[in-house]
Amino acid sequence: MATIKYKGEVFSVKVNETVLDTLLNNGIAVKNSCRSGVCQSCVLKAEKGSLTEKSQQGLKDTLKTQGYFLSCMSYPENDLEIVSSTELQIPVTIIDKKMLNSDVLYIKLKYEKDFSFYAGQFINLIRNDGLTRSYSIASLPSEKSIDLHIRILPSGQMSNWLSSNASLGEKLYIEGPIGDCFYSGDKKEQPLLMVGTGTGLAPLYGILCDALGQNHQGEIHLFHGALNFSGLYLIKELFLLAEKYSNFYYYPSVLKNEIEEVNQLNQLNQEVKVGAIDKLVFQTIKKMKGWRAFLCGNPELVYSLKKQLFLAGVSLKEIYADAFLPSAK
Ligand SMILES: Cc1cc2nc3c(=O)[nH]c(=O)nc-3n(C[C@H](O)[C@H](O)[C@H](O)COP(=O)(O)OP(=O)(O)OC[C@H]3O[C@@H](n4cnc5c(N)ncnc54)[C@H](O)[C@@H]3O)c2cc1C
Incomplete structure (x- = not known):
């Protein structure tokens, strides 16, 4: 049975458990959202131990070589020593906020260090308590800010908090950008x-x-x-x-x-x-x-x-x- 060492504690990974399951089942808060290998919000970093290909699927090569992996997709085959991935987080501030219709909130985020992206990719938005959700980018990099359109769900934790509690000047974090849904400009005549x-x-x-x-x-x-x-x-x-x-x-x-x-x-x-x-x-x-x-x-x-x-x-x-x-x- 493989073990995980995290912040000085050692946990045994049960059969059919992912690294994310093991940590959550032992009361360790790890940010996560889709739990199906898409949103990348549960990324952690392995300092020791080898990773499976599946646990790194979809990550940028630069992240893979540094040992980052998706904890929701990782069924470890050997012992791992892992740390959180907070160094990937970029601080952002809400600088504009309005309703686009009765259910859709628009927010504009200003980032406080260099951030390269394509319009259409998505980011993970992280609240100070770790609540994390993915949102797609509606603005262009030339605008030097990130526009999001957020559907407010009746019992939605992040969307309700953003619409009712977060005010201008609110500080959050983002991770990313993620995904290949963007205009590449390579075939200008293509419909x-x-x-x-x-x-x-x-x-x-x-x-x-x-x-x-x-x-x-x-x-x-x-x-x-x-x-x-x-x-x-x-x-x-x-x-x-x-x-x-x-x-x-x-x-x-x-x-x-x-x-x-x-x-x-x-x-x-x-x-x-x-x-x-x-x-x-x-x-x-x-x-x-x-x-x-x-x-x-x-x-x-x-x-x-x-x-x-x-x-x-x-x-x-x-x-x-x-x-x-x-x-x-
Ligand atoms: C790649 C990616 C990109 C995304 N981009 C956007 C975006 O640009 N704009 C946007 O508004 N959302 C987007 N989402 C969805 C977003 O990440 C959240 O899931 C959504 O905002 C709900 O979060 P919440 O915390 O408000 O609700 P939660 O607290 O997570 O959910 C509350 C309740 O609503 C249900 N629920 C959650 N999502 C939906 C849904 N879509 N329809 C119906 N019921 C639902 C849940 O099952 C739960 O019962 C994206 C998701 C992914 C994976």
Whole structure:
């Protein structure tokens, strides 16, 4: 049976236990969120002992060589001596905060040391007590700050705290950036498809602004879905971009067309599509071979659309997806 040495204490790893399980079961607080190897919030560093390939999957090579690993994916085969990864954390301050609609909070973070990222990647936001959640970056690196769109969940620990308790000037930490969901600028003529529901718009908005700013030549089609009209946001801004750039097409869509919202739709004087977003994508775009796709937000939609796009001829290498997995309980 392998053991873990952490802060002077030694713990035995039980059968089928990960390093994260062992530490949590022994009352050690380790920050974590998705517990499925995606969000990277449970990263720890091994100072002694060898690591399995799976426990380092998805980490940057520079982190792998230094012994960082995902504790939720680590079933140790030998004894490990580990330390926390606080040196990866970057202090940030909330410098702006407002509502984008009744459920979506916008916050702007200023970072206090160098931080390189691409719009569309995600960061882990860490509260002083260690509560950690992943959020996608909606702003460009040239802005020298990080914009987040956060959906407030009725019993959500981080989202509620950010909306009700955190004020301007609040200090937090971030780790990252993580992920490959961003505009690489390598194929300027390639048509781009972007699909997201709810705050899945956050990374897509960042990627869109990056692509337009880098003079992307191919068509860009953005589908943003919500249950009903009040769930959409940045509608005016996106219609303005569609007016300004002839290669950009924006399709706000709702699952239900509520009667009381008809007035709002009329005021907008623009078309809002009604129906399931994946059906709308295929009704609107008939041939997708050769396209690049970005899919973000609701995990079920992301996984199902990924499969449907593949079957429609989009290469898996051209599909970039971030499923917003909830934190594990
Ligand atoms: C790669 C990645 C990127 C992400 N980017 C964003 C982003 O840009 N914006 C954003 O708002 N969120 C994003 N998320 C989700 C985010 O990390 C949190 O899970 C979310 O904000 C809820 O955290 P919380 O602490 O408020 O709620 P919790 O306290 O974790 O959850 C409270 C309750 O809500 C449920 N719940 C959690 N998430 C959801 C959900 N999405 N839908 C329905 N019920 C849920 C939980 O099961 C629980 O019952 C992302 C997640 C990942 C993995």
